[in-house]
Structure formats: C-alpha cells, structure tokens
Amino acid sequence: MEIDYSNIKVIGFDADDTLWVNETYFREAEEKVGQLLSHYETPNKIDQELFRLEIKNLPIYGYGVKGFVLSMIELAIELSNGQVSNEIISKILQIGKDMINKPIELLDGVEDVLKSLSKDYKLIVATKGDLLDQERKLEKSGLLQYFHHIEVLSEKQESNYEKLLKHLDINPSEFLMVGNSLKSDILPLVNIGAEAIHIPFHTTWLHEEVTKNETDGVEYNTIKSLTEILKYFKPTK
Template sequence: MRKISNKIKVIAFDADDTLWVNETYFRDAEHQFAKLLSKYETENKIDQELFRIEIKNLGQYGYGIKGFILSMVECALELSNYQVKQKTIEAILTIGKEMLAKPIELLDGVEEVLHSLQGKYKLIVATKGDLLDQERKLEKSNLLKYFHHIEVMSDKKEKDYQKLIQHLDIHASELLMIGNSLKSDVLPLVAIGASAFHIPFHTTWAHEEVSKVSQSKFKYETVSNIKQVLSYL
C-alpha cells in the first residue's frame, strides 16, 4: 500500500455521490420523465435527447437539478413538436421539486472518516452544482461542523482547482482530493501535482465517464469505501 505524501495539509471532498447519494435520484427522474413522454418516443431515444440537451445547456445553466429541470422541459417541447400538454409540464416540474426535497442519505463511513480526520487536516468541500441546492444539502447532512471551507465550483477542470489552491494559499502537493468522478475529482488534480482518491459510485452520469486511455496516464488510488482512505494517511 502506497502511503499518501506527508505534505498533505488540506483534504477536499466532493459532495454528491462521495458524501451522500445523488446520481441515483437523477436516474429515477429520467425514468419518470421517459414514462411521461412515452407517447412520443422510446425510452432510449428520450434518454439520448435529454442528455444531448443537458450537455448543450451546461454553459448556460451549469450543473445541478434546476438546470436538469429546464432541460427536461425543453426536451419535452422538442420531442412533442411543441404539442406537450400543460399537465405534463407541471408533472416535469413536480419531478424536479421532489428531487430538491429528497432527504440526505449519507454514504457508509462518511461521518466516521470526517471525525477521524478533523483536527489533523483542514477539511473542505469542493463540489459542482447549484449553490442554493448544495448549501441546502450540506445543512441537512449535519456535516458542516467538520469543514473549514465550502467551495461550490462552476466546473472542475485544472484551472478551477488551481484557483482553489491559490485561494487556500497552499501548494498543489499539499492538497488531497477525494471523489467519485475520475473526470472531475481525480484526473485534473493529479495533472496539477495534487493527490487524489477515486471512490467509484455504482452509477455515473455519462458526461463524467472517461476512457481507459485517459485513466492510464495518471497515478491515483482507487478504494471501494471511503473508510479505506484512513489506512493511506
């Protein structure tokens, strides 16, 4: 087992699907959406069109449930040739509101790990998404007491992490990131000289998937449960 550098001063945690369940709710919502529009297209085609529209809208709406709701509405209009009924639009909005109201389901071992690391390192959250929604989830999670800083990022590319490192006034080698997405939480960090742990979640949004070639270029640790991180520190 390779021990993580003793230079680490700050440990950053992704939020969705690292601290608590999130992507599962999007898969459920996509299924409900496809049922609402089943008279217009097959579920597979609806999924493809919704994904296309989501990606097209990322630059305007960013990440999160609110952008997802707007993309569902746009998709419904397009697939129905603008004939979709008002009640269907209302049902789409209800899907989104139900997602926003979901309880926070912490993943196994999260609080145990945060409690163990608190005081030894500066702990922060570095996550994407809608600011209001992420603040709500953090509040409901009862985890705020463990974190020194919360950073809700518009994106998670190398330049975004470099800005975070500058804000924290540390060197890249002093940062460890823990997250479920190779594309957002691992590869950009390793590329700029930080350390990273990959904790795969059982479902991943297609936009976050990366090729095996991209993965093979970088060195990082993969664990199946966040509690395993402790043995590396």
C-alpha cells in the same frame, strides 16, 4: 508504487455521490420523464435526447437539478412539437421539486471518517452544481461542522482547482482530493501536482465518464468506500 501522503495538509471532498447519494435520483427522474413522454418516443431515444439537451445547456444553466428540469421541459416541447400539455409540464416540475426535497442519504461511514480526519487535517468541500441546492444539502447533511471551507465550482478543471489552492494558500503537493468522478475529482488534480483518491459510485453520469487511455499512467489510489481512507491517514490517538 506506493503514494506518499505525508505532505498533505488539506483534504478536499466532492459532495454528490462521495458524501451522499445523488446520481441515483437523476436516474429515477429520467425514468419518470421517460414514462411521461413515452407516447412521443422510445425510452432509449428519450434518454439520448435528454442527454444531448443537458450537454447543450450546461454553459447556460450549469450543473444541478434546476438545469436538469429545464432540459426535461425543453425535451417535452421538442418531442411533442410544442403540443405537450400543461399537465405534463407540471409533472416534470414536480419531479424536480421532489429531487430537491429528497432527504440526505449519507454514504457508509462518512461522518465517522470526517470526524477522525478533522482532528489532523483541514477539510473542505469542493463540489459543482447549483449553489443554493448544494448549500441546502450541506445544511441538511449535518456535516458542516467538519469543514473549514465550502467551494461550489462552476467547473472542475485544472484552472478552477489552481484558483482554489491559491485561495487556500497551499501548494498542490499539500492537497488531496477525494471523489467519485475520474474526470472531475481525479485527473485535474493529478495534472496540477496534487494527490487524489477515487471512490467509484455504482452509477456515473455519461458526461463524467473517461476512457482507459485517459487514466493510463496516472497515479492515484482507488478505494471501495470512504472508510478505507483511514488506512492512509491514521487517526490521532
């Protein structure tokens, strides 16, 4: 069944791993902390325990690098029974600072697509994470000029999107969300009557994964790269 986008007025974009690279840096940081703590546990156990702490701490710290770093420090204290050295704590803090200071690596064709779509549609960013960090990344990306509105959400659930659409003063049928996470960017939107386009990224945080049963019968398009979206939204001549 072909999806009709003719009613769309506003297009929302996830930021991390939709507009630019992000999750790759978390995987690299996990490998580094695994090496730092390797004399306390196996790499697999370290990964499992870090994920457990991240999920436990989400209601307290939210998403983003800062909460991730605090979870890594907590992990180091737990695995070492409180004996972890100041040197290792300092190295974990530096891992976090290095993540925050990473250059913004735009995904292929992002700016060209935004430039084209902004001629005919109101574009917004709808992302989650640390507000300061996301604002910094948007500023460094050079993409701010294409967006009418920036929304950093504490969560990406149906209620959060409903509040966003109310703020934008549009009906769900007039909104399209584009993102890499089925759990955060696709399913909640389809459930409230909006449209969504999925662009898979090569690595996905375990917390964002969904089962096949959750996506069965859900109508959305999947594209390999953002540039393919222009086959649904022809640029103005």
